[in-house]
Amino acid sequence: MEDLKIDQYGDELYSALRERRMVEPLTEREPKITIADAYEVSLRLLARRQADGEVVIGKKIGVTSKAVQNMLGVHRPDFGYLTDRMVYSNGDDVAVSEEMIQPRAEGEIAFILKQDLAGPGVTNAEVMAATAGVMACFEIVDSRIRNWEIKIQDTIADNASCGVFVLGDALVDPDDVDLTTCGMVLEKNGEIVATGAGAAALGSPVNAVAWLANTLGEYGIGLRAGEVILSGSLAPLIPVVAGDSMHMRIGGIGSAAVRFV
Amino acid sequence: MNLDQETIAKLAEHVENAELNRQEIVKITDDYPDMDYEDAYAIQYAIRARKEARGTRIAGLKMGLTSRAKMKQMGVEQPVFGFITDYGAYAEGAEIETSRFIHPRIEAEVAVVTKATLRGPGCHIGSALAAIDFVIPAVEIIDSRYKDFRFDLRSVIADNTSAAGYVTGGRMARPESLDLPVLGVVLEKNGEIVELGAGAAVLGHPAASVAMLANMLAERGEEIPAGTFIMTGGITAAVAVEAGDNICVRYQDLGTLGFRFV
Numbered sequence: 001m002e003d004l005k006i007d008q009y010g011d012e013l014y015s016a017l018r019e020r021r022m023v024e025p026l027t028e029r030e031p032k033i034t035i036a037d038a039y040e041v042s043l044r045l046l047a048r049r050q051a052d053g054e055v056v057i058g059k060k061i062g063v064t065s066k067a068v069q070n071m072l073g074v075h076r077p078d079f080g081y082l083t084d085r086m087v088y089s090n091g092d093d094v095a096v097s098e099e100m101i102q103p104r105a106e107g108e109i110a111f112i113l114k115q116d117l118a119g120p121g122v123t124n125a126e127v128m129a130a131t132a133g134v135m136a137c138f139e140i141v142d143s144r145i146r147n148w149e150i151k152i153q154d155t156i157a158d159n160a161s162c163g164v165f166v167l168g169d170a171l172v173d174p175d176d177v178d179l180t181t182c183g184m185v186l187e188k189n190g191e192i193v194a195t196g197a198g199a200a201a202l203g204s205p206v207n208a209v210a211w212l213a214n215t216l217g218e219y220g221i222g223l224r225a226g227e228v229i230l231s232g233s234l235a236p237l238i239p240v241v242a243g244d245s246m247h248m249r250i251g252g253i254g255s256a257a258v259r260f261v
Numbered sequence: 262m263n264l265d266q267e268t269i270a271k272l273a274e275h276v277e278n279a280e281l282n283r284q285e286i287v288k289i290t291d292d293y294p295d296m297d298y299e300d301a302y303a304i305q306y307a308i309r310a311r312k313e314a315r316g317t318r319i320a321g322l323k324m325g326l327t328s329r330a331k332m333k334q335m336g337v338e339q340p341v342f343g344f345i346t347d348y349g350a351y352a353e354g355a356e357i358e359t360s361r362f363i364h365p366r367i368e369a370e371v372a373v374v375t376k377a378t379l380r381g382p383g384c385h386i387g388s389a390l391a392a393i394d395f396v397i398p399a400v401e402i403i404d405s406r407y408k409d410f411r412f413d414l415r416s417v418i419a420d421n422t423s424a425a426g427y428v429t430g431g432r433m434a435r436p437e438s439l440d441l442p443v444l445g446v447v448l449e450k451n452g453e454i455v456e457l458g459a460g461a462a463v464l465g466h467p468a469a470s471v472a473m474l475a476n477m478l479a480e481r482g483e484e485i486p487a488g489t490f491i492m493t494g495g496i497t498a499a500v501a502v503e504a505g506d507n508i509c510v511r512y513q514d515l516g517t518l519g520f521r522f523v
Contacts, residue, residue, distance in 0.1 A: 066454070178513055178514075180447065180511065181445040181446070181447055181511050181512060181513035181514075182443070182445050182513055183442075183443040183444050183445025183446065183458070183459025183460060183461075183513055184443065184445070184459055185442055185443055185459050185461040191329075192329065192461050192462075192465055195458040195459035195460075195461050195462040195496070196445075196457055196458060196459065197445030197446060197447050197457040197458065197459060197513070198445060198447075199445075199447040199454050199457055199511075200454075200457055203454060249442070249443050250443060251440050251443030251444055251445055251459065251513050252440070252443075252513070
């Protein structure tokens with residue numbers, strides 16, 4: 001896709017984000033859009049946010065579960081960028097009615113890095129060695145694309161449908177927990193709505209981080225010490241509206257809570 | 262109760278024969294629409310008595326319909342219970358003859374063994390946890406005797422809640438050393454992850470399932486004796502299996518349970 005269109009769609013998604021409105025799927029308007037094009041659009045969107053003063057503090061991995069991969073007809077994950085404007089603390093209120101369009105909550109494991117990770121060739125062992133700790137985390141995804149009618153290119157262009165994220169109550173040494181079998185319970189308004197386990201993210205959340213390091217490595221981009229990496233949802237996405245409150249807990253890691261107002 | 266003793270005995274024989282002959286049947290409420298829950302449990306207990314008269318040992322109890330989603334789907338407020346038999350037992354690493362079943366499915370669970378009597382009403386998570394000696398990983402093999410797993414709640418209770426077999430193993434742990442609601446389970450079939458979940462999928466806490474079993478039995482004037490083996494209910498959805506399938510279930514803090522169907 002030519003640069004002009006890349007910029008045009010990036011700008012459109014940026015406006016949609018800021019004005020809280022939905023746009024038509026890019027894949028309907030540009031049937032030939034490639035995954036590489038979509039990442040270019042996402043970089044334009046990111047550049048616009050950075051121009052507003054937002055600072056990149058990490059990355060997120062999406063499309064990590066079999067269910068979502070099958071839904072989108074792809075068999076690899078995708079990624080987006082996390083900025084300082086997206087992060088919330090445990091127990092915070094998130095003003096969905098002012099900040100978001102069609103939010104859905106995901107429970108996942110966040111990695112906080114203490115060393116840079118530069119692919120290709122990054123192994124699971126290196127990811128573990130580079131991890132300062134893991135945390136329970138809510139990612140509140142949101143789509144600027146009409147009614148979540150996304151194909152893989154749409155979500156990639158839209159920063160992997162990232163919205164905001166809420167980090168939990170504890171940072172745990174990754175050596176102290178089995179990241180594959182750790183169980184997760186997700187509650188909405190006091191009712192258990194889903195359970196899951198670490199293996200839901202590409203067989204192990206560690207695999208997801210290694211995938212990201214190796215994928216970005218192909219473009220000469222590294223993961224940096226201090227960055228937060230969201231490793232992918234461990235249970236189905238839960239739609240939320242103002243008035244909902246959610247709580248989640250992961251075995252051996254900790255819990256996170258968020259209220260939507 | 263709406264059915265007479267003779268009908269109960271006849272239906273018990275009919276449903277049990279379906280199990281023994283591996284012959285699927287249509288759900289019994291089709292012919293006996295007036296059958297109520299009491300009748301359904303009476304049929305289940307009659308099947309149990311038939312087995313015991315033949316020398317079968319009752320190896321423990323099981324809970325079914327313990328997921329809120331399943332209860333909502335069936336329109337009920339309470340789970341159901343059944344019994345498990347000595348001949349349904351398989352150990353870790355077992356080769357399980359698929360031809361012993363009609364259309365088997367498996368569910369990953371945690372099982373407990375009690376060390377004190379649990380008597381309802383009024384049992385709660387605390388009393389259940391205090392009465393649990395240890396927790397072990399378990400997989401239940403369910404095999405409805407009804408065609409295509411098509412049944413209603415009364416029919417499935419009469420059919421001993423589809424109980425057909427169970428595999429235990431891995432490693433045991435004291436309940437106080439486990440965080441049961443967030444204990445994760447990953448079920449793999451032939452090397453592929455097919456289902457996963459955490460303990461809270463069972464009524465919020467597997468010990469709540471044990472407490473509820475005690476309270477349901479109390480309505481019948483029964484209790485759970487010390488030393489009882491109890492399957493607390495499926496953490497994962499049921500997965501269909503066939504000959505040739507290799508199953509591996511990984512549990513947080515409880516090791517791995519592997520077996521295969523031949």
